Amino acid sequence: MTKKESLVYAAMELFAENGFEKTSTANIAKRAQVSEALIFKHFTNKDGLLDAVLKQGYADVLKSNKNMLESKDPLSFVHRVIELPYVLYLKHPLFWKMQAQLQTHPKANHAQEHFVKPVKSILANSLRNLGYSNPDKESELILTVVDSVWKKLAVDDNFNIGAKDLIKYIQDKYTIEIKQENK
Amino acid sequence: MTKKESLVYAAMELFAENGFEKTSTANIAKRAQVSEALIFKHFTNKDGLLDAVLKQGYADVLKSNKNMLESKDPLSFVHRVIELPYVLYLKHPLFWKMQAQLQTHPKANHAQEHFVKPVKSILANSLRNLGYSNPDKESELILTVVDSVWKKLAVDDNFNIGAKDLIKYIQDKYTIEIKQENK
Amino acid sequence: MTKKESLVYAAMELFAENGFEKTSTANIAKRAQVSEALIFKHFTNKDGLLDAVLKQGYADVLKSNKNMLESKDPLSFVHRVIELPYVLYLKHPLFWKMQAQLQTHPKANHAQEHFVKPVKSILANSLRNLGYSNPDKESELILTVVDSVWKKLAVDDNFNIGAKDLIKYIQDKYTIEIKQENK
Amino acid sequence: MTKKESLVYAAMELFAENGFEKTSTANIAKRAQVSEALIFKHFTNKDGLLDAVLKQGYADVLKSNKNMLESKDPLSFVHRVIELPYVLYLKHPLFWKMQAQLQTHPKANHAQEHFVKPVKSILANSLRNLGYSNPDKESELILTVVDSVWKKLAVDDNFNIGAKDLIKYIQDKYTIEIKQENK
DNA sequence: TATGAATGAGGTTTCATTCAT
DNA sequence: CATGAATGAAACCTCATTCAT
Incomplete structure (x- = not known):
């Protein structure tokens, strides 16, 4: 792992x-285990590091x-x-915990954009x-549940047990329900 | 409004x-519009102010x-x-926005304690x-939805439209569903 | 002298x-002999301190x-x-040394504005x-000389001797020359 | 132009x-358009680069x-x-602008040494x-004017117009004046 | 009760410089 | 000769908090 990557994952953990x-x-x-100055060489500023962390996180999630x-x-x-939130969370708990922490940060709330929105119309169909x-x-109801589940998983360890x-x-x-609808 | 109260509501807004x-x-x-030192006279430190803000917020919510x-x-x-999250949010949006912001702060996540947990067993019954x-x-499913709804209301203004x-x-x-269960 | 004034004169010396x-x-x-943070309480930032130093300097010069x-x-x-540059310099050498140092700083080159320009047309008359x-x-020639003299005084201690x-x-x-012109 | 020269002229511009x-x-x-490390290979440190820039500048000026x-x-x-300052400035404005910027830098104030001092006694004669x-x-008066003129040219673009x-x-x-002296 | 003045600790960022390749 | 990666020191600035009045 390069020092640049070390920084990204160290930041992800701490965020x-x-x-x-x-x-x-x-x-x-x-x-x-790297000098502080290296952050600014590689990512310009702390926000730039956040961008890199998010990008890396999404890439990892999508890849798997x-x-x-x-x-x-x-x-x-x-x-x-x-089951999407559960499956995703189990593979990259760190990334989703970070997402929960960043919920109000302007840069971060793209989980919606990346995972929820594209699904909405297909699900409705x-x-x-x-x-x-x-x-x-x-569809909106289901996605509301889904959205809640990953956040609870990320925030509350007790929730994981019965999830x-x-x-x-x-x-x-x-x-x-569907069987009955189709009867 | 006393200066102490001004501080509490100013803090609630900004939080x-x-x-x-x-x-x-x-x-x-x-x-x-008060001196900074007054915060520390009244609330000892910033965390003390947060306590006061939360206490005041819960009091307001419960009162109404x-x-x-x-x-x-x-x-x-x-x-x-x-309909609980919707009704509560409309009466005290500021407080719930603050709760959404504080989601990860150790002191703050008592919305669960105060509103969700007490309901759980009654709802199950x-x-x-x-x-x-x-x-x-x-019951857990319903409360998961409920939990999601107020957070979305607090964070996403678009969500309010169709809520x-x-x-x-x-x-x-x-x-x-219940009619069918009882048939 | 208040701490705020101490800062202004300390800055003037060091600049x-x-x-x-x-x-x-x-x-x-x-x-x-003051905390660094006080600079920012009183003057917002380093440039704000420079403003204050210049203002104080001009005030002192004009007063006397x-x-x-x-x-x-x-x-x-x-x-x-x-004789203007010589007289002014002797009373407030520190201020003029600072002006010489700041020659290229955008904020500072108001010596021209304050002292030279207003004189130009009167002198021409x-x-x-x-x-x-x-x-x-x-008039322009005389002011060119004048401008040079205070800068040399400020920068070169040897120049002071014969100034x-x-x-x-x-x-x-x-x-x-004037006698001859009028003959 | 070698990379070393590129560095010298880039530095001259920016200084x-x-x-x-x-x-x-x-x-x-x-x-x-060169790596930062090259500066230190060629000139040891930033001051070394300044030396080289000055040397190059003087060489250029003297050559022409x-x-x-x-x-x-x-x-x-x-x-x-x-007319010396005017003639010199027009040929190498960058160098003289830099000299004006460096006025207080210990290394730089050799314009006096190089151009003014050698002239002084000849002029007096x-x-x-x-x-x-x-x-x-x-002689001193004339050189004071001369010294002022190039600095004003370097610093104030308006001055150039009527210079x-x-x-x-x-x-x-x-x-x-001289005719009259000799009458 | 209320404030203005003051500060120590720590935050992000910049910078000249080094070193392995 | 040339570079990309890396860093220690120091810069400016922010912040919660204290204290005398």
Whole structure:
């Protein structure tokens, strides 16, 4: 790992633990075992480092989750969407913890842009095919749940314990509901 | 309004706008039109001010929402819970924006404690009475949605537009679902 | 002397000795026997301190040199102008040394504005009355000399030795020249 | 142009624009389109680069102005001296702008040494031959004007406009004065 | 109660310089 | 000869907090 990468991952860890504001560049450099000045050589300023951390984080997440939403039938697509936050979180907990910390930072709230928005219309279509009379609202409801789940996972370690069961419960609920819609 | 109160509400505004870390005591004093030193006379330190702000916020919220969850039948209790975040947010948006900002601050995440936890078992009981086979999980699901809704309201102004409709949609969904459970 | 004033004069000394860029705020605070942070409380930033130093300097100079250019006849006005840099420098050497150091700083080159420009047209008029055929150019020449003299005084200690004689020589030269013009 | 030369001229430009202290080695390297490290290979340190810049500058100036003060009769020598700063400045404005910026830098103030001092005694002699009763002081006066002119040219673009006329005026003044001295 | 003056500790950033390649 | 990577020291500035009045 190059020193530049060390800095990115050290920053990701610390931003995840303590948030952006409470993490000093001195601390990041220390954790990366690198001089503080190197941060500014590579990333211009602290915000530039944040950009790099976010970019790296998204790249990592996307790399390991290509095609994860592909599925033949609409029902299994709905299932995929419901388990999405759980699956993503387990693979890159650090990145999502950081995202939760950065929730209000102007630069950071692109999780919505990257993961939620693109899914919204596809999900609505699937739900329409599955017979839902108000697929847009139903889609919005599901995504609200999804959005809540990864944030709770990131913030509350207790939530993790029952999270898998909850996901399963929601998936099953939709399986049943959909059967009834189609009757 | 006393100077002490001015400080509390000035702090609430600024914490809501910019978060705790990015708000300086100098700024709070300026907005309250009061000397910076007064913060420390009244609240010992910045954290003490935060305590006071939270206390005041909860007091305000509770004062205007007494008995808001009381209801005769289980179904209308479920409806009350679902609309809870919307109703609370509209009355005290500043406080909930601040809560969203403070999400990771150790002192602040008592919204759960104060509003969600006490509801959980009652909600589960209501759902049991309404014929749900897994009332605990269903309760958890509803509260997950509820938790997401107020945070989205606080953070995303676009969400506010359709929020009322979404709430209505969810309430209706449970009305129908419950009828079917009881058939 | 208040701490604020201490800072202004400490800064004036150090700017005079080493220039603006080579003087650190830490150093100024040390010389003023005051905390570095106080600079920023009182003057916002280093440039603000420079503003204050210049303002103070001009105030001091003007205070002790009111009406110094008043004179009944044109010839003695010319004499006053010629000796102006010498007289001013002797009273506030520090300020003029600082001005010499700041020559290229955008904020600082107001010596021209404050002392030279206002004199130019009056001097030209006096010279016209004294029979000069090209009073504007002659005025410009005299002011060029004047401008050079204070800068040399400020920068070169050797120049100080003969400066008084040089001033006298120039004054006498104009006395003679003017007699001839008027013949 | 070799990379070394690129560095020298890039530095001269930037020192002229912003002064020595406000010019960073990083900036110089960028303008020269060369690596920063090369500065230290070639010139040991930033001061070494300044030395090289000065040396180069003087060499350039001297090269294009050999024998410029040679003249058969004393009067035209006086004329040459008076126009010296104007002539020199027009050929190498960058170098003289830099000299003005460096006025207080210990290394830089050798313009006096190189150009003014050697002229002083010759000028005094010429003036003696021309009948001046106090040739040393008159020489000093002329050199004071000369010293002022190049600095004003370097610092104030407005001065440039009328500079040529002013020079002419001064030359003519001495022509007339000298005639009268010799009557 | 209320304030203006003051500060120590720490934050981000800049800079000249070194070194391995 | 030339560079990219790296750094220690120091620069300017911010901040929560203290204290005398």
